[in-house]
Amino acid sequence: MVLDLWKQIKKKQFSPIYLLYGTESFLINETKHLLTKYALNEEEAEFNLSVYDLEETPIEVAIEDAETFPFMGEKRLVFLNNPFFLTAEKSKSKVEHNIKRLEAYLEEPAPYTIVVFAGNYEKLDERKKITKELKRKGIVGEAKKLNENELRSWIKERAGLNNVEIEEDAIQQILTLAGTHLSMLTTEVDKLALYATEGQKITAAMVDKLVSRSLEQNIFDLVDKIIHKKIEEAFRIYYDLLKQNEEPIKIMSILSGQFRLIYQVKELARRGYGQQQIAGLIKVHPFRVKLAAGQAQLFKDEELTEIMKMLADADYQSKTGGMNKELLMEMFLFRLQGRRA
Structure with a gap:
């Protein structure tokens, strides 16, 4: 290793x-x-x-x-x-x-x-x-992809290189917000270590304050807000992404990928596969499977099928109908919220 x-x-x-x-x-x-x-x-x-x-x-x-x-x-x-x-x-x-x-x-x-x-x-x-x-x-x-436990050990090691310690809940929060890409995690841990200063501990509060959320994490949060019927917060995330110059088409594409992942995890779990097996089958990090599994429990199969159809329709319209792409995304969020009401 x-x-x-x-x-x-x-x-x-x-x-x-x-x-x-x-x-x-x-x-x-x-x-x-x-x-x-x-x-x-x-x-x-x-x-x-x-x-x-x-x-x-x-x-x-x-x-x-x-x-x-x-x-x-x-x-x-x-x-x-x-x-x-x-x-x-x-x-x-x-x-x-x-x-x-x-x-x-x-x-x-x-x-x-x-x-x-x-x-x-x-x-x-x-x-x-x-x-x-x-x-x-x-x-x-x-040099293989690290599993969740190895990622946790690696984050501790990286903090140690900077002469700081890191709390367990802070490690969890970094993984949740920044994802599992090592280059991104390195940047964030090094930044947190500078903020904590030598000899201190990195806390979850510091992570919340300083760690940049990945686009994928923002999409995950957007889905989570919709699941819990928090439409205003969902729109706030979407508009924040637009302010960061993220393209609506790109947001829609990653959103489609997230719902596809939720559907795959739900279906494979029903067939008896464990989260590690699912991660290997669909070629994503086990930590992402773990998060998607939590969201999958809150959707029925027919809901996920309909949502993916809605996203496919919105994508088609964006490429052929000439409709404003930002408006298409807003319409999708409203329709999705209506189905979750």
């Missing part, structure tokens, strides 16, 4: 070989950043940091660099991006790699160099000898 790697890196417990792969590119990039920060100082990085794209450069060139003694420092750091030969994917690259040369290096890596293989690949080809060797000789970090 990548989060465990970070703890080792911060203690300067380095491996000569790392293998980072997965679809969560933020985790891979953050691991690279931490390795650079803790393995080299600014002056050393100028001379002892190298980056290669293995779709453009043969592996033997990078290995020759890795075997070169550091200049003005104790460590060299070599990033090897896009090691496509570790996967079953077809690459357009015409570069031929001397894999035997790499296998020889793995048997006796330079003790003064940290070599990092990094690729945004969902899977590696475990049948290949070189993949097995890399996983056996190096430290592996799989």
